[in-house]
Amino acid sequence: xxxxxxxxxxxxxxxxxxxxxxxxxxxxxxxxxxxxxxxxxxxxxxxxxxxxxxxxxxxxxxxxxxxxxxxxxxxxxxxxxxxxxxxxxxxxxxxxxxxxxxxxxxxxxxxxxxxxxxxxxxxxxxxxxxxxxxxxxxxxxxxxxxxxxxxxxxxxxxxxxxxxxxxxxxxxxxxxxxxxxxxxxxxxxxxxxxxxxxxxxxxxxxxxxxxxxxxxxxxxxxxxxxxxxxxxxxxxxxxxxxxxxxxxxxxxxxxxxxxxxxxxxxxxxxxxxxxxxxxxxxxxxxxxxxxxxxxxxxxxxxxxxxxxxxxxxxxxxxxxxxxxxxxxxxxxxxx
Ligand SMILES: [Zn+2]
Numbered sequence: 100x101x102x103x104x105x106x107x108x109x110x111x112x113x114x115x116x117x118x119x120x121x122x123x124x125x126x127x128x129x130x131x132x133x134x135x136x137x138x139x140x141x142x143x144x145x146x147x148x149x150x151x152x153x154x155x156x157x158x159x160x161x162x163x164x165x166x167x168x169x170x171x172x173x174x175x176x177x178x179x180x181x182x183x184x185x186x187x188x189x190x191x192x193x194x195x196x197x198x199x200x201x202x203x204x205x206x207x208x209x210x211x212x213x214x215x216x217x218x219x220x221x222x223x224x225x226x227x228x229x230x231x232x233x234x235x236x237x238x239x240x241x242x243x244x245x246x247x248x249x250x251x252x253x254x255x256x257x258x259x260x261x262x263x264x265x266x267x268x269x270x271x272x273x274x275x276x277x278x279x280x281x282x283x284x285x286x287x288x289x290x291x292x293x294x295x296x297x298x299x300x301x302x303x304x305x306x307x308x309x310x311x312x313x314x315x316x317x318x319x320x321x322x323x324x325x326x327x328x329x330x331x332x333x334x335x336x337x338x339x340x341x342x343x344x345x346x347x348x349x350x351x352x353x354x355x356x357x358x359x360x361x362x363x364x365x366x367x368x369x370x371x372x373x374x375x376x377x378x379x380x381x382x383x384x385x386x387x388x389x390x391x392x393x394x395x396x397x398x399x400x401x402x403x404x405x406x407x408x409x410x411x412x413x414x415x416x417x418x419x420x421x422x423x424x425x426x427x428x429x430x431x432x433x434x
Contacts (some may be wrong), residue, residue: 134193168188276362320343
């Protein structure tokens with residue numbers, strides 16, 4: 100509903116010729132975009148990622164609209180030092196999916212676009228409790244799914260039922276990240292191996308080493324186990340960050356200075372995690388709070404990002420998010 104309202108306001112603003120004013124007042128000077136999987140066939144992955152075609156469209160649109168795609172370091176430096184009203188976009192990918200290289204890299208190379216990939220240790224080591232991949236696998240391959248921990252039996256014989264059931268269970272986890280561990284018996288019973296899914300979907304150590312050599316790529320940390328840091332005690336939360344940073348620096352033989360908090364919302368990270376990220380030796384950390392970046396009041400350990408992809412993504416919704424119309428709606432008290 101909120102999305103409809105924002106998209107509606109965006110359409111109205113476009114028709115009324117107000118867009119240049121809205122952009123001037125509400126859009127920031129920079130955005131950090133967040134992607135996950137870049138898929139060739141989104142339907143077979145139950146609309147959980149961004150299609151390669153949409154990814155390419157978004158890069159073309161950014162260029163046409165005058166957004167310069169730069170690395171995170173370059174973006175922060177220019178916001179701090181460049182007085183010109185240029186606009187910058189930073190491309191980030193979470194989790195280290197194999198399709199970021201197979202599907203996105205050729206598009207990034209064609210656009211000469213720098214990018215950041217945030218990698219949790221458990222992805223290349225195949226130990227990640229990637230419950231989101233396990234759930235997708237179960238809903239994709241079965242017409243009836245029982246999630247014991249929720250006490251619910253989903254009937255999902257067709258595509259729409261599968262998407263809606265997957266979305267319900269995912270939301271249930273996001274309400275309390277401790278619940279992720281409660282899915283293990285469901286995966287066991289269904290014969291779903293998370294380590295096999297990790298091997299199928301995430302880059303391995305050798306592929307990450309090769310990617311780190313690429314002139315457009317930066318690799319950032321994403322914790323050891325992809326835990327919601329705020330749900331851990333302070334020493335465990337710090338160890339999640341330092342262990343991951345040490346692992347990546349040893350593997351890639353280069354400094355790892357940037358972090359993405361897993362999940363990145365207010366349930367997963369807050370002021371305590373911002374201090375811990377600094378203590379762990381990172382220079383910046385990104386969240387999933389949906390905002391543009393302005394040059395004033397920038398907190399380098401809670402940088403906002405705008406997510407792209409998922410089942411509700413459309414060109415018009417993307418343009419609305421990039422235009423700052425969401426900020427306008429927010430300031431008018433509608434969210
Ligand atoms: Zn993640």
